[in-house]
Each structure stands twice: as C-alpha cells, then as structure tokens.
Amino acid sequence: MAIRFLPTEEQTMVRDSARRWVVQDHQAEGDAEAHWAHFAEMGWLMIALPEAAGGLGGDAYDAAIIAEELGRGIVRAPFVEVAVVAAQALLAIAPERVAAIASGDARPILAHDEAEARGDPAWVATRAVRHDGGWRLSGRKTGLVGAPLASGFLVSATIEGEGLALFDLPAEGAPLRAFRTVDDRPAGELRLADTPATLIAGPDRASAAILAAHDHALVLESAEAVGTMQAALDLTRDYLLTRKQYGQRIGDFQALRHRLADMFIELEQARSIVLRGLEALTAGDPTERARIAAATRARVAQAGSFVGAQGIQLHGGIGVTEEYPVGHYFKRLIAFSTRHGTAAAQVQRFAELCRME
Numbered sequence: 164m165a166i167r168f169l170p171t172e173e174q175t176m177v178r179d180s181a182r183r184w185v186v187q188d189h190q191a192e193g194d195a196e197a198h199w200a201h202f203a204e205m206g207w208l209m210i211a212l213p214e215a216a217g218g219l220g221g222d223a224y225d226a227a228i229i230a231e232e233l234g235r236g237i238v239r240a241p242f243v244e245v246a247v248v249a250a251q252a253l254l255a256i257a258p259e260r261v262a263a264i265a266s267g268d269a270r271p272i273l274a275h276d277e278a279e280a281r282g283d284p285a286w287v288a289t290r291a292v293r294h295d296g297g298w299r300l301s302g303r304k305t306g307l308v309g310a311p312l313a314s315g316f317l318v319s320a321t322i323e324g325e326g327l328a329l330f331d332l333p334a335e336g337a338p339l340r341a342f343r344t345v346d347d348r349p350a351g352e353l354r355l356a357d358t359p360a361t362l363i364a365g366p367d368r369a370s371a372a373i374l375a376a377h378d379h380a381l382v383l384e385s386a387e388a389v390g391t392m393q394a395a396l397d398l399t400r401d402y403l404l405t406r407k408q409y410g411q412r413i414g415d416f417q418a419l420r421h422r423l424a425d426m427f428i429e430l431e432q433a434r435s436i437v438l439r440g441l442e443a444l445t446a447g448d449p450t451e452r453a454r455i456a457a458a459t460r461a462r463v464a465q466a467g468s469f470v471g472a473q474g475i476q477l478h479g480g481i482g483v484t485e486e487y488p489v490g491h492y493f494k495r496l497i498a499f500s501t502r503h504g505t506a507a508a509q510v511q512r513f514a515e516l517c518r519m520e
Contacts, residue, residue, distance in 0.1 A: 167224055168438065178228045180205065185236035195312050195349070198240040203267025208246045216254060217262030223247070223379065223444040227386035227437065234390025237495045239348045241309025243383045245270045251379045252317055255372035256329060256364035272313040273376055274304040274332070274353050282504015282512060284377040287327055289355060291320035291362075298330060299357040306502060310351030311341045318353065318360060319373055326366030329373065332358065346494040374449065378456035381503060382440035385463040388499045389437055392430045392467055395474040395492040399423065402478055402489075422477060426470050433466035454516040461509035467496035468506075 170178060184201065202208050211226035212218025219225075226247050233242055245264060249271040253260050263269035280286035289302025300320050310316075316332040338358055341351045364372060400423060403414030413419055440459030443452045471493035475482040482489050500506060 167442070170224075170228065174225060174228050177207075177210065177225065178232060181207070181229050181232035182235070185232050185238065195240045198238065199267055199270070199312075202240070202242060202246070207242070208267055209265035211247060212250060212261055212265050213254070216258050217265040223383065223441050226383055227441055230383050230387040231390035231393075234387035234495075235394045237346065237391060237394075237491055241270070241272065241312060241348075243380065243387060244272055244309045245313075247383045248376045248380045249273050249317060252329070252372045252376035255375060256368050270309070270312055270314045272307055272309055272316050273373075273380075274307055274310075274316040274318045275373055275377065276306050276503060277303060278305045280504070282508030284374055284503075287319050287321050289318070289320040291322050291328060291330060291360070294357075294359075298360050298362055300330060300332070300355040300360050301357055302355050304353040304355070306350065307352065308344065308348050308350045308502070310339055310353075311349040316353065317363070318355070319369065320360075322366065327370045327373065328362060328366055329364040329369040330360035331363045332360045344498050346491065346498040348498070371449070374453065377503070378452050379444060381456040381460040381509070382437065382444055384499060384502065385433070385437050385440060385459050388463050388467045388496060389430070389434050391492050391495050391499075392433060392470045395470055395489060395496070396423075396426050396430055398489050398492070399426065399474045399477050419477060422473055426473050429466040429469050433463045436462045450516060450519065454513055457509045457513040457516065460503065461506040461513065464500040464506035464509070468500050471496040 206219060207229050209218040210221045210229065211223060212221070214220045226243070230243050233240075250261055250264050252273050253264070253271070260269070264271070275284070275287070277286060277288055279288060289300060289304065291298050291300050300318060302320065304318060307316075313334050315334050316337055318330045318332050320328060320330055322328050336359065338354050338356070339351045340354060341349065344350045403419055403423060404412060406413050436459050440455050443455035446452065474489045475493055478487070478489050481487050484490065
C-alpha cells in the first residue's frame, strides 16, 4: 500500500471543519462534555471505524487528520484515547461494543500502561485471579489520559499460567486517583486491589488486540503532536516578524531565521514519519506495524522536544509566562514525549523488533 501524501477532497473538508472548530469554538464551548457532543455530532468518533461496527468506513489516516487539528488547539478531550485506541482494541475482541463509541454514548479508556513498563507493551505486572465465579484484579495502571471522563476501562492483566487477558471495569467501580497532567489534561491512575472486573478477552485474543491498540496510540498521538508543533512554529514565526529590537524586527536577524528553519525541518521530518506510521497501521503486518510505530514515536518525540524548546527560546522571557500560549504548546509536547516510555525506550523497542526479522 502506497503512502498517502495528499488528503482526498473529503479529508480536506474534515480537516477544514476541525480546524474551524478548534480556532473559533472550542475554547468558548468550555467543558469536555460539550466537546464530546460536538465530536459525535460531526461524525469524528466514527470516522475511522468500519461500517459494520457503526462507523463511516475510514481508517487511521482519517483519524490522524482530526488528531492533528486537535493537537493544534491543544484540546484536552481524549479523542485518540477513546475513538482510536480503545476502539481498535474492541474491534478485535468485542466489535458489537464499538457502535456505542461511534455514537458518543460510551467513552472507554484502555488501561494498559504501567510505570515499570517504560515503553514495553509486553510488560504487565497487574494480576487477575478467579474469585467466586468472577475475576479480581490487583496492580496499578498509570498515565491514563482522559480517565476522569471515561465511562469504563479496558484493563490488561496477566492470568497466572495462561497469559495476558483484557477485562472490563466500569467507571463507577474503578479505584481511580484523578489528577491533571503537566499540560493540564484530565488523567488518572487505577490502583487495583482485588477489584472486581469482567473478562472480555482471554489470552488467545487479548495480546494481539492490545498490541494493535498500542501501536495506534503511538502513531495517532504523534499526529496530534505534529499539530502542536505546527502551532508552535506558526506562533514563533509571527512573533519574530512583529517583535522589534533596536528598531529592527528580530526576524531579520540571520541567526534567528536559521533557528526557525531548523524548527521547520524537524516538523516536516516528523510529519513525514507520521505518514509512514499511518501506512504501517493499515498495511496489516503486525511486526512491521510495531517497528514503524516505535520509530514514529521516537522521531516525533525528538522533534517535539526541539521545536517546543526553540519556541520558548525565540520568544525570550514572554515564552515562559502562563499567559502566553507557546509555553502551553511546549508542555503538551513534553508530556507527549514521556507517554508510553521515552524516545530512547522506543528506539530500543525498534532495535529489538529489527533483530527479530
């Protein structure tokens, strides 16, 4: 399958509508519930889902267009976490539950990451044991962006002697410690201690579903970060072209122009590898998908840290104030770079997957 460099006419319309909402309306609408109702109304939640599951028949490319625009506006609602990651997990194990995501009636969050995993999706210390005909879970799931808004959790846990399984945990019964991330997104941590849950996929199906969802998270969150980088670059360029020092625009200084050019190069390299990652998601080869997803995440994390830091540097003192947006873009990019392990952890995973070939 060839990489799609240019959006179709329909994708362009979706991009324009998402950009218009981000620029004009999302700050005014305020809370996440209002955001989610808009996502459902515009069909964004179903755009990357197959028609048989209540979707519009699109794929990861379509979701990435929306994710990038939401990243431009550093929108806090967990679009990727629910409409892509959780949906991909359910498509593989319980496709009948996906229609509720497409309509906006359900907001499940995949609870897979653990602090000790450090980017390794195979690491799961959470344990599941049988109890009175049901299941009890014990362990900790960390860094769950969007958790306070979730209708439920898809929790990965290991059944001793059998392997990795996936469990359903309703939000009302979840021992959640809610917090705000450094970029002010609602998030949480599950602290499971003999917590009742329902088995939805055993070891024969859960691992493949979780790995597919994890790779989608790496790539689609990278698309979101590309949007944030674009916003930081645009803001920095405009600042350099208007701010004057000693009667001259600072954007006329060659050294600063070179640094702006370096930001642009990093952004375009990140955008290119996201396109490669999206192609791998739709190609159908699990090993290739995992390898390219890790490479995508590593490269975009590196680029994001550079672009964000340069944006701060080129703005000077105003760049570190809470009132000015470039600092908020930098926080989003830093938070992105540490989710699912650092860039170094993704490089290590990429190397290990290459050795497997």
